[in-house]
Amino acid sequence: MDRVLITGCGGMSGKAFYNKFSKDSTVKATDININEHWLSYLDVRDLEEYMIEADKFKPNVIIHLAALTDLEYCEENQENAYLTNVIGAENSVIVAKELQAKLVYISTAGIFDGEKEEYDDWDTPNPLNVYGRSKYLGEKYVVDNYDKYYVCRAGWMMGGGESKDKKFVKKIIEQINNGKKELYVVDDKLGTPTYTKDFANNIYELIKTNYFGVYNMVCEGDGSRFDVAKEILEVLNLTNEIKLTKVDSNYFKNEYFAQRPSSEKLINKKLMLRNLNRMGNWKQGLYDYLKNDYYDYVKTK
Numbered sequence: 001m002d003r004v005l006i007t008g009c010g011g012m013s014g015k016a017f018y019n020k021f022s023k024d025s026t027v028k029a030t031d032i033n034i035n036e037h038w039l040s041y042l043d044v045r046d047l048e049e050y051m052i053e054a055d056k057f058k059p060n061v062i063i064h065l066a067a068l069t070d071l072e073y074c075e076e077n078q079e080n081a082y083l084t085n086v087i088g089a090e091n092s093v094i095v096a097k098e099l100q101a102k103l104v105y106i107s108t109a110g111i112f113d114g115e116k117e118e119y120d121d122w123d124t125p126n127p128l129n130v131y132g133r134s135k136y137l138g139e140k141y142v143v144d145n146y147d148k149y150y151v152c153r154a155g156w157m158m159g160g161g162e163s164k165d166k167k168f169v170k171k172i173i174e175q176i177n178n179g180k181k182e183l184y185v186v187d188d189k190l191g192t193p194t195y196t197k198d199f200a201n202n203i204y205e206l207i208k209t210n211y212f213g214v215y216n217m218v219c220e221g222d223g224s225r226f227d228v229a230k231e232i233l234e235v236l237n238l239t240n241e242i243k244l245t246k247v248d249s250n251y252f253k254n255e256y257f258a259q260r261p262s263s264e265k266l267i268n269k270k271l272m273l274r275n276l277n278r279m280g281n282w283k284q285g286l287y288d289y290l291k292n293d294y295y296d297y298v299k300t301k
C-alpha cells in the first residue's frame with residue numbers, strides 16, 4: 001500500500017486527487033488553506049517544517065500540487081510567486097530525495113509562448129508571464145535534480161466545484177447566476193481543457209509504472225474559451241436564454257493584464273506512445289463536471 005503525501009490539496013484539483021488516492025493508499029493531504037476536515041497544514045515554502053512532517057509520515061509518493069495559480073496575483077506579487085512556485089517545488093525535491101519517494105510535479109501548458117499552434121512533450125518552453133516562468137523553473141529544477149519524478153503538464157483545469165473552482169468554468173457560471181443575459185468571451189485563446197478527475201486518474205496509473213519523465217496530460221480535443229463557454233450553455237440548456245458574444249483579448253486587458261499565449265494546446269504524445277493515455281474528451285469531462293458539481297446550483301437560482 002502506498003503512502004502518499006499531497007501538498008496544495010485544498011485547491012481545485014485537490015479533491016480529485018484525495019478521492020482517487022485515498023481509495024487504496026494512506027494519504028496525508030496538506031495545504032495552507034484548511035478547507036476540509038481531511039486536510040492538515042503544510043506550507044511548502046518552509047523546508048524545515050516540510051521535512052519534519054514528511055519524515056513523520058514517511059511517504060513513498062509525494063504529489064506536489066501546491067502553487068499560486070492566479071496569473072495577475074503572480075505578476076503583482078513576484079516574490080511570493082517565485083517563493084511558492086519555485087522554492088516550494090525545490091523543497092519537494094529535497095524532501096523526496098531524502099525519503100527516496102517518487103515525486104509528481106504538476107506543471108502547465110502556460111510554460112509555452114503560443115507561437116506554435118500545439119505543443120508536444122519535447123517542445124521548448126518559453127513562458128510569457130511570471131506564473132508560467134515560475135512553473136517552468138520549478139519543472140526544470142525537478143528534472144535537473146532528481147531521477148524518480150513525473151512532471152505532468154495540465155491545460156485549462158476544470159474541477160473543484162462551486163467553492164474551489166477559481167478558473168474559467170466558475171467565472172462563466174458566476175455570471176449566469178448573477179443573471180447576465182449576454183456573456184462576452186474571447187475566441188483568440190486556444191487550449192486543451194483538463195478535467196481534474198481524469199487528470200488524477202491518469203497520474204494514479206502513471207505512477208504505478210517506473211516511466212519517470214515529463215508528460216503532457218490534457219483531455220482529448222481542443223478549443224477556444226468561446227467554445228468552452230458555448231459548451232457550458234449547451235449542457236445547462238441555456239443557449240436560448242443567454243447570448244454569447246465573441247470578443248478578443250483586448251476587451252479584458254485591464255482585468256487580465258498578464259500576457260497569455262494565444263495557443264496553449266498540448267498533445268499527449270508520450271502518454272500515447274507508452275499506451276498510458278487515459279484522458280477522456282474535454283466535452284465529456286465538462287458534462288460530468290457540470291452535472292456533478294453545478295447542475296443543481298445553477299438550476300435552483
Ligand SMILES: NC(=O)c1ccc[n+]([C@@H]2O[C@H](COP(=O)([O-])OP(=O)(O)OC[C@H]3O[C@@H](n4cnc5c(N)ncnc54)[C@H](OP(=O)(O)O)[C@@H]3O)[C@@H](O)[C@H]2O)c1
Nearest residue numbers: 008010011012013032033043044065066067069108154157
Ligand atoms: N488551475 C489551472 O488551470 C492549472 C492549469 C495547469 C496546471 N495547474 C497546476 O496544478 C496544480 C494544482 O493547482 P489547482 O489547479 O488545484 O489550483 P489551486 O486551486 O490554486 O490549488 C493550489 C493550492 O495550493 C495552495 N497553496 C498556495 N501556496 C501554498 C503553500 N505555500 N504551501 C502549500 N499550499 C499552498 C493554494 O492555497 P490558496 O488557495 O490559499 O492559494 C491552493 O489550495 C498547481 O501546481 C498548478 O500550477 C493548474
